[in-house]
Amino acid sequence: MGSRVLQLLVLWSLATTAFSLSPYYYKNICPQALPTIRKVVEAAVYKERRMGASLLRLHFHDCFVNGCDASLLLDPSPTIDSEKNSLANRNSARGFEVIDAIKAEVDKICGRPVVSCADILAVAARDSVVALGGPSWKVRLGRRDSTTASRTQADTDLPAPFMDLPALINNFKNQGLNERDLVALSGAHTIGFAQCFTFRNRIYNATNIDPAFAIERRATCPLTGGNSNLAPLDPTPAHFDTAYFNNLVNQRGLLISDQALFGGGTTDELVNTYKLYPHVFWNDFAHSMIKMGNIKPLTADQGQIRVNCRIVNN
Ligand code: HEM
Ligand SMILES: *[C@@H]1O[C@H](CO)[C@@H](O)[C@H](O)[C@H]1NC(C)=O
16 A cells, blocks of 8 residues: 555656746745846836736746747747747737846846746746736746747647637646636736737627627727737736626626636636635636646756747757
């Protein structure tokens, strides 16, 4: 019995390297690293509230493509088919300059490049949520940066805004995330904006939509043109609150993938719970962010710590 337990433990530790990540990773290496990241994030969010949303999304788009390894940050080069050019990121992912600024500041404070770009993304996501009034959590650290990127993997793995509930559940399951993680993490859409082309089909064609809301959104998202016109993902895009879930219950979700979480499926009950009990959403969101941040990290002697987040060290 004892050896069976041990065997399972060994198997489990082989299956996940998330083990080796620790909230105290930089405590001795560079104690000023985390306060420095927070300072730059706070300044960027103060300047433009939306930046908090954009930085949170970067961590998500990093983690879902071959793990949280900063592969998203690599610019195109003869050897890099940049994920920045994938369907979900092209003309959409933003905030890369803020990550550059954080990296420069952190390397200066630490005196040498010891903080990985993947860890910067994870901490910046947490600090963004806090800056917009959301929950906090201890970010596990010690990720290293990839030497590769994959645009095609990004196209396969990042969820699309027109997915229905079974497709979303399956997409998250492929990352080791369950239905509860899906609903909690979709709650990130309590902040930020989406472009017209991502929700046009819904506001002109859907039947599971509040008609007044559809009319309101059509005003700035015409049938043709205006593809990049922005609409808030919920009524309070600069505040991390539960308005997103309240919206879903009222058939006012912006994306097809948002409304898919409420309307007769298995996730309705959880949406109602998050709508009614903000602290449950807070708790679950923090828990699922840690879980997402633990997806396939590179640790120890894997990968590298980039000097420039956009370029592989040579
Ligand atoms: C469940 C599947 C998801 C889909 C299909 C999805 C899709 C999208 C789309 C289409 C946009 C608008 C992009 C644009 O118009 O340029 C968006 C924005 C955003 N997404 Fe998601 N998303 C999902 C899950 C998540 C998760 C898990 C997070 C983070 C934990 C997240 C965070 C955000 C944020 C914060 C924004 C606003 C970004 C900004 O204003 O710059 N999303 N998402
Ligand atoms: C509405 O649905 C029809 C039929 O699927 C499609 O051809 C059309 O492009 C859709 N309209 C919008 C605005 O997406």
